[in-house]
Amino acid sequence: xxxxxxxxxxxKAEGVEVVFGLPGGANLPTYDAFVDAGIRHILVRHEAGGGxxxxxxxxxxxxxxxxMGTSGPGATNLVxxxxxxxxxxxxxxxxxxxxxxxxxxxxxxxxxxxxxxTMPAVKHSWMIQHPLEIPRAIHEAFHVARTGRPGPxxxxxPQDLSRAEIDYQPVxxxxxxxYQPTTEGNAKQIRQAAKALATARRPVFYVxxxxxxxxAAKELTDLARLDRFPVTATLMGLGAYPAPDPLWxxxxxxxxxxxxxxxxxxxxxxxxxxxxxxxxxxxKLSEFAPRAKFIxxxxxxxxxxxxxxxxxPIVGDARHVLGRLATEFRALEADSSRLDAxxxxxxxxRAKYPLRYEESTDxxxxxxxxxxxxxxxxxxxxxxxxxxxxxxxxxAQYYHFDQPRKWINSGGLGTMGFGLPAAMGAKVGCPDQTVxxxxxxxxxxxxxxxLATCAQEGIDIKVLIMNNGYLGMVRQWQELFWDRRYSxxxxxxxxDFVKLAEAYGATGLRFAEKAGxxxxxxxxIATPGPVMVDVRVGREENVYPMIAPGQAARDMVG
Amino acid sequence: xxxxxxxxxxxxxxxxxxxxxxxxxxxVLSILVEDKPGVLTRIAGLFARRGxxxxxxxxxxTDDLSVxxxxxxxxxxxxxxxxxxxxxxxxxxxxxxxxxxxxxTVSRELALFKIAADGPQRAEVLQVCEIFRGKVVxxxxxxxxxxxxxxxxxxxxxxxxxxxxxxxxxxxxxEIAISRGRGET
Numbered sequence: 001x002x003x004x005x006x007x008x009x010x011x012k013a014e015g016v017e018v019v020f021g022l023p024g025g026a027n028l029p030t031y032d033a034f035v036d037a038g039i040r041h042i043l044v045r046h047e048a049g050g051g052x053x054x055x056x057x058x059x060x061x062x063x064x065x066x067x068m069g070t071s072g073p074g075a076t077n078l079v080x081x082x083x084x085x086x087x088x089x090x091x092x093x094x095x096x097x098x099x100x101x102x103x104x105x106x107x108x109x110x111x112x113x114x115x116x117x118t119m120p121a122v123k124h125s126w127m128i129q130h131p132l133e134i135p136r137a138i139h140e141a142f143h144v145a146r147t148g149r150p151g152p153x154x155x156x157x158p159q160d161l162s163r164a165e166i167d168y169q170p171v172x173x174x175x176x177x178x179y180q181p182t183t184e185g186n187a188k189q190i191r192q193a194a195k196a197l198a199t200a201r202r203p204v205f206y207v208x209x210x211x212x213x214x215x216a217a218k219e220l221t222d223l224a225r226l227d228r229f230p231v232t233a234t235l236m237g238l239g240a241y242p243a244p245d246p247l248w249x250x251x252x253x254x255x256x257x258x259x260x261x262x263x264x265x266x267x268x269x270x271x272x273x274x275x276x277x278x279x280x281x282x283x284k285l286s287e288f289a290p291r292a293k294f295i296x297x298x299x300x301x302x303x304x305x306x307x308x309x310x311x312x313p314i315v316g317d318a319r320h321v322l323g324r325l326a327t328e329f330r331a332l333e334a335d336s337s338r339l340d341a342x343x344x345x346x347x348x349x350r351a352k353y354p355l356r357y358e359e360s361t362d363x364x365x366x367x368x369x370x371x372x373x374x375x376x377x378x379x380x381x382x383x384x385x386x387x388x389x390x391x392x393x394x395x396a397q398y399y400h401f402d403q404p405r406k407w408i409n410s411g412g413l414g415t416m417g418f419g420l421p422a423a424m425g426a427k428v429g430c431p432d433q434t435v436x437x438x439x440x441x442x443x444x445x446x447x448x449x450x451l452a453t454c455a456q457e458g459i460d461i462k463v464l465i466m467n468n469g470y471l472g473m474v475r476q477w478q479e480l481f482w483d484r485r486y487s488x489x490x491x492x493x494x495x496d497f498v499k500l501a502e503a504y505g506a507t508g509l510r511f512a513e514k515a516g517x518x519x520x521x522x523x524x525i526a527t528p529g530p531v532m533v534d535v536r537v538g539r540e541e542n543v544y545p546m547i548a549p550g551q552a553a554r555d556m557v558g
Numbered sequence: 559x560x561x562x563x564x565x566x567x568x569x570x571x572x573x574x575x576x577x578x579x580x581x582x583x584x585x586v587l588s589i590l591v592e593d594k595p596g597v598l599t600r601i602a603g604l605f606a607r608r609g610x611x612x613x614x615x616x617x618x619x620t621d622d623l624s625v626x627x628x629x630x631x632x633x634x635x636x637x638x639x640x641x642x643x644x645x646x647x648x649x650x651x652x653x654x655x656x657x658x659x660x661x662x663t664v665s666r667e668l669a670l671f672k673i674a675a676d677g678p679q680r681a682e683v684l685q686v687c688e689i690f691r692g693k694v695v696x697x698x699x700x701x702x703x704x705x706x707x708x709x710x711x712x713x714x715x716x717x718x719x720x721x722x723x724x725x726x727x728x729x730x731x732x733e734i735a736i737s738r739g740r741g742e743t
Binding site for chain 1: 591592595596599600603607640641644645647648649650651652653
């Protein structure tokens with residue numbers, strides 16, 4: 001069979017149910033193979049939309065997403081989703097077409113050095129040099145994407161090689177001698193960690209996206225509840241612990257709650273799980289959690305002690321390690337009353353500094369209220385994707401995620417335009433769930449074109465645009481740190497999102513009144529087919545509380 | 559092989575002593591890699607991206623055709639070496655990394671020096687060459703080419719002597735290193 005037919009066989013063997021992509025000259029053979037392959041392919045309008053859709057699919061389902069593009073511009077358009085998937089550890093296989101081997105290196109039409117362009121952004125990549133390598137490369141790519149710390153991989157296939165006839169032998173074993181991720185944590189270290197937890201008087205669990213990736217939410221919840229351990233999570237970790245809950249402190253970091261950030265500041269033991277001490281979490285590194293010792297559990301050894309030295313490093317899969325840690329901890333029969341004073345202190349912060357905003361008196365929709373209304377209208381049970389900016393932070397603060405894989409956004413790279421295609425991918429992966437995209441009016445325009453894909457394919461997503469006519473987060477920073485000298489942030493009243501939605505074949509709605517918003521949103525979400533809602537919110541609201549960049553948690557404002 | 563496992567528990571004192579894990583000395587990393595296209599780019603790119611400086615780098619075949627050895631030297635005063643090695647371990651084509659202990663290692667570098675050797679100066683050049691057990695590999699009417707092999711210190715010492723005599727050009731290979739004893743590097 002042709003090598004491309006073998007690619008299809010490999011995808012089927014890997015259990016792929018959908019591919020997001022766009023054909024072009026260099027991957028014509030691949031698209032010819034799709035005709036008979038029986039694999040669902042969704043024709044996106046821009047490769048970046050396809051890449052983010054594959055990420056949304058992967059984040060919502062926990063399976064590997066697949067995106068395809070042709071050579072040259074097809075591949076360069078995929079660079080943003082590839083980097084995005086790298087930063088947030090999302091398992092996606094990107095398969096790109098490449099010019100014929102005789103043209104390689106000649107600046108041929110639509111030639112780009114895809115491997116070189118994507119090298120700093122991938123977990124690994126394969127440049128096919130012989131058609132017989134193709135099946136093994138595809139399986140290796142899936143193996144690398146999904147195991148260890150998940151991440152994006154690229155397989156670049158020159159057009160002539162993809163067309164070649166090969167004797168296809170199914171590949172059943174993948175052996176990569178240089179790739180053997182550690183999954184089982186060291187038993188001695190886990191015992192040490194249990195002892196440290198049993199004696200800590202001011203412990204905090206600081207959890208990140210690694211807990212979601214490892215499917216360790218239950219193990220985390222069980223362990224925390226063994227002894228009233230306070231839990232906070234990063235933006236990526238939301239949903240790993242059910243919110244709201246007595247042990248839940250809210251998100252930490254730049255726009256986290258005071259309870260979470262103050263608890264980190266005063267903690268004597270911080271147990272970091274699948275988190276990487278990003279600058280948006282630590283603020284000023286020298287003043288980050290100055291009294292704490294650190295247990296750091298991560299599947300990627302390079303994350304441990306990268307930014308903050310760990311006293312008890314544990315390399316391993318969070319699910320395995322947390323399960324073992326709970327067993328060890330239970331055996332120690334710790335005296336729970338040692339945490340009484342700590343909880344009293346935390347409850348004090350909670351009571352004094354709840355998340356709050358000034359409610360409007362004139363019917364204006366406050367952006368925070370919009371998120372609360374979405375929470376109510378969806379019963380708190382939707383998959384929520386966002387773009388990047390103020391709306392993302394408010395969604396993180398006010399939509400209380402009580403399950404993992406319900407909260408899908410671009411954390412590390414902070415990619416505007418992520419939300420709409422990610423919602424599309426999530427809905428394809430989870431057709432029975434309600435999927436809403438809370439978008440910014442700036443961000444949503446960056447991958448708007450995928451609304452056409454949703455309309456054509458009947459992908460039932462609800463895009464709720466928090467429209468303040470500004471690049472709101474940039475405006476906020478200009479207001480706070482640049483003397484309110486607004487520079488290139490006002491997007492005015494353009495475009496008309498209702499008409500645009502209709503032009504794309506979706507339903508367009510506009511809400512500008514606080515009264516009845518929950519009911520209106522409920523109706524919008526119940527409307528069949530893709531819906532885009534232009535929600536007009538107060539223009540100059542700021543996200544608070546806030547740790548100013550480079551400041552310490554202790555100095556939160558707002 | 560593969561990624562390093564969990565480290566032993568560090569005491570607080572050890573942690574502080576590690577002080578960001580900068581050792582303050584030169585480290586020779588001996589890296590076995592699969593001989594696949596782009597592997598050197600991956601390593602060079604990783605160093606550039608993470609802001610690590612490579613002092614010298616050599617690549618060559620090993621006794622196994624599918625495996626190459628990269629020997630590179632890094633300044634442990636500038637970079638936490640374990641960050642460097644942990645990042646290198648994440649590259650899938652990297653099979654094995656050894657941070658060679660200086661006293662358990664034999665390391666060599668080869669250098670070629672083109673030195674002005676007009677008239678009376680020629681004798682002095684040849685004398686220095688002999689002291690360093692250098693080899694004259696080419697002689698011209700106005701210059702000689704000298705080959706010197708040895709440790710980096712020796713090469714640098716020869717350079718210091720050659721410079722006042724009229725050093726025209728110098729080329730160095732960068733260090734290769736092999737561990738002492740029966741075991742493989």
